[in-house]
Amino acid sequence: MTQTSADASARNAFRGGATAPYEDASLPVDERVEDLLGRMTLEEKAGLMFQTIAMIGPDGLFIDDPADQPMGKTVREMVEGLQMNHFNLLGGARPEQIAAWHNKMQEIALSTRLGIPATLSTDPRHHFTDNPGTAALAQGFAQFPETCGLAAIRDEKLVRDFADLARREYLAVGIRLALHPQIDLATEPRWSRINATFGENAELTGRLVAEYIRGFQGEGPLGAASVACMTKHFPGGGPQKDGEDPHFPHGREQVYPGGMFEYHLEPFKKALEAGTSQMMPYYGMPVDTDMEPVAFGFNKGVITGLLREELGFDGIVCTDWGLISDSLIFGEPHVARAWGVEHLSESERVALVIEAGCDQFGGEARPELVVGLVKDGKVDEARLDVSVRRLLREKFVLGLFENPFVDVEAAAALVGTPEALEAGRIAQSRSITLLKNGTEAPVLPLAAGTKVYVEGVDAAVAAEYGTVVASPEEADVAILRMRTPFEERPGFFESFFHSGTLAFPEDKLAPVLDVCGKVPTVVDIYLERPAVIPEIAAASAALVANYGAADGPLLDVLFGRRAPEGKLPFQLPGSMADVEAQRSDVPSDSKNAVFEYGHGLSY
Template structure:
């Protein structure tokens, strides 16, 4: 028999190849030096069973539906892709250890609702937006990422960039307001601050922008409700903030729970594939919202669970949150030919790509470096100075009649109200891993500010509500609202007695945080009857009345605006809220916040927002006429317009000057004004640029925000503020979804809010 001679080198190569094949079949999913992401994922998917691929699409929470012992076995079997709602390092380490026992050792990623801070809680989204300060927004997101990643988290379900123009919706608290331009700027800032220069770098987390799409436009302001919207309006007003987040590099997108023009987003192939993937070029992972795939049955587009799973995976929903529908139904759907192998492979590939981008294949414990903290809630982990500074920047001074504010430290102050000493409420909804015991209340903050200088008298005065059904609703899952058992009159009597002893009354009123949350839509935007009764009693004392508002939405404040001497909108301002509020009340910080949502006069005006269309019969406030678009039984227009906010000083804005009266396509012209501090204190203000296309192929808004500048001025100081205006700023989506500018006349408006502006005009040739 003829023998073939094999060299030692050749034998070594063969043995090496066989070993590599063996490692590939059973070894860990570890990239080789120099291996590209695509090559690694191709190789890994070639080793995966169908069960393992489908397992990667499973996003579950440890809890009653998935007990930890059972989940640990499932993870070790390679049938789980990611975990949410586990937020401490030991628990995350245990689960990742189980993944490292699986056949291919594919790491898990860990997600959580880090919405406006993590261990350190910053102001709610509406409060961050009211700062109009991208530096402050970036600080809050960067610190949230650092704290969350230090806990082992890899992904946040944030930012919420839904355009919200109906304050009845509870989740307006979570987002950034009504304006497309402002929300888009914030979306970009938050994503870049979370993700830094790369998710494989320390202190970063992946952004999961939500809720795609149009979640904030539900009919009647009811959560989860239907959305029916024309395509031009959709592309012009509601979609740009999502696009801004995608363009900024958001690694994940959460699909919304609502239907869009009759098709639930979770089954909406046009929305998820045609728009998001093809038009926008999105390459990241798509996550369902909680239980959304199963909910396709209640939407009425699926008759049973298998059909719901088919619709979702075919539309492009890659990870199914919470239930086990994909694991149960996808194998049979594939066997029956109802879905394609490519549907599963595409989804699995994107999940693996996200894990690659997080750096988890190189080191599954990358986010768990070092020893676990002895105390997860240690004070040393908080960023109090930054939280205090950011909180102050988002507060909006709504009224200050007779310069009641700032308060004098050496005076006697009666601090009254159900929210004055509430640690839970000052943090607000979606306060992540923040702990109420670490939050500073208004009572504590004002106590710090007045210690040894004046007298601070406190009384609760009222419960946040006396409606037993509302209290039951708010406390259904957690005992968040604590009710004082005294009679309402006894509480008011105590508060009035304290007020009569004081030089000034500060009443902290508004909403419990649970009133401005998911599933907390409201038909009534007034402050509760219990609190209003208290305010009327305080007003009757004749003492100056200062209202500190805590709320997560625009409220109907007609009585309050007419009767209070001063009103400070503080939203829910976070861990350092009480200290930040005291800083503003006592003048250590001059408020400069501006509203990111219009405040209506009544719920009957809703929706009310600044950039509406004009109609053929617009209402003229200066020359009212019967046959115009108006309410005959109410004063028309907002109580407080978009962009509004006062200061402890005053400012003037000059007439608008344009560098040219004409613009050619490709040109840029400059609009400028001179802003002067005409008061006696140093202060900041936000100078706002609005444009209007006077004649176009479709009706255009009466004004649209296109730029803003935050300016600090000393008393008597002036500064020229310039805004470049480009042809791109004039583009819009027409009736055929063509995105372009049209020649014609444009109005330029510059001012300190959307109502009070100076005007100029130019022509696009």
């Protein structure tokens, strides 16, 4: 299917019904919402309140075997049987294949009794990654540095342009909801999700997130050309105890030893000013505070009291994924992230989330629990209507009822254009942060043809810049690429969350120092977290950091084709003892930092 729009009569052809007032685009949105809401059954309302993962198969295959879907249910089963129509796309394919998959999903949604079009969402797909587990997401899309890299450049216009580019590419394949930006503050150096933040500084994060949201959503209210943003993780998920992540029971506690809760809240205020359409609370359970010690998605004081009443947010609040039911993730059992309310039944957890003020359950496909609560008199159907109105309204203002389909042929031409790919490559180079450049004289930039020994760099790519040699002894300069250390954790899913130590073990550090002792060495470190690198900082001839960059964009900087512009978006601590002594909610709290927040040289 290559249609770019479908009028009311075409939509009704899918279900054989007559045009209803809610399908009349000439009527006010609120009137259309009320008309559709009045036609919905309890089961249809409950289905709208769930959003979960849908897997796209190889080469865009539409998977019809429930055993091959993460939730154990196919999209068709969830749409037709459970009345669901919000899906988080997992997996990758070529843009035109994603577009075709999206249209197939919409055909199923439009064939239901009311023909409510589906909303497709995604985690970020526009960042450079060499992780095979996430690289598929970026297939065909322009690739920029991770969000920390955008923060390192500190260019508000670039962030706006990036978001606008991503918006256009999302629209082309049918994605209408971004499960980002992530604006937690990176004040706990050990936390595994720092690379997706804008760093540790609340003021910078607030400025950049405002442009990010405007690039995706537009200057004013949401419209047909918008991609809605689900900003996360309210009220700030950075200060995790010991840096452990609350996806897992051992990381459930969120702490504020420095008393800086308000500091972590500041970027969210800027997101609200910019008009973010949705908010996602984190899994974290606050401890040793005046807040109720339950995960934020269950926390009425935080969702209703703070977000809704104090800050005035009337948009959609969707929980993080998997608060209600135990589940299998990549075939491994994981308990529900019901931190602080583990003793409650699934139905009781659902009721508590609704009472807290949330509108939608992320990562769940259990609308029967909501139906049961209403039928048992434990939740008023009128309370469901409050959330369903919000969810329906967003579909209307995004123009999904008028244009549920995308043009498959156009998607291939609109996504990953040469201009977009080049913009991503330039941004990768601009984000490179030069931390050290010689002691007595600059080492960088290198002259074309310089004899280089490389590790962690594709020799074929390096040969386009210098003369690649086989050993440090033959080289004028060595170039070593490394990444921030982490502890190996058990379990396939947890292995993606790089946590624990930030210091290189001796068996990894010694070879680096050995090369540094033989030849002037340029060390590049991927800072997915703030690495502890005092020995490398001392021994290297030059030291640079990246936040997601291919070899070419890095070498463009090292050989002077582009100048490094990056500034550290967080402090680099001097030792693990220093890290352990830091307060998790306080920025730049290392007393013996190797490099301070904002450090960055150029030439």
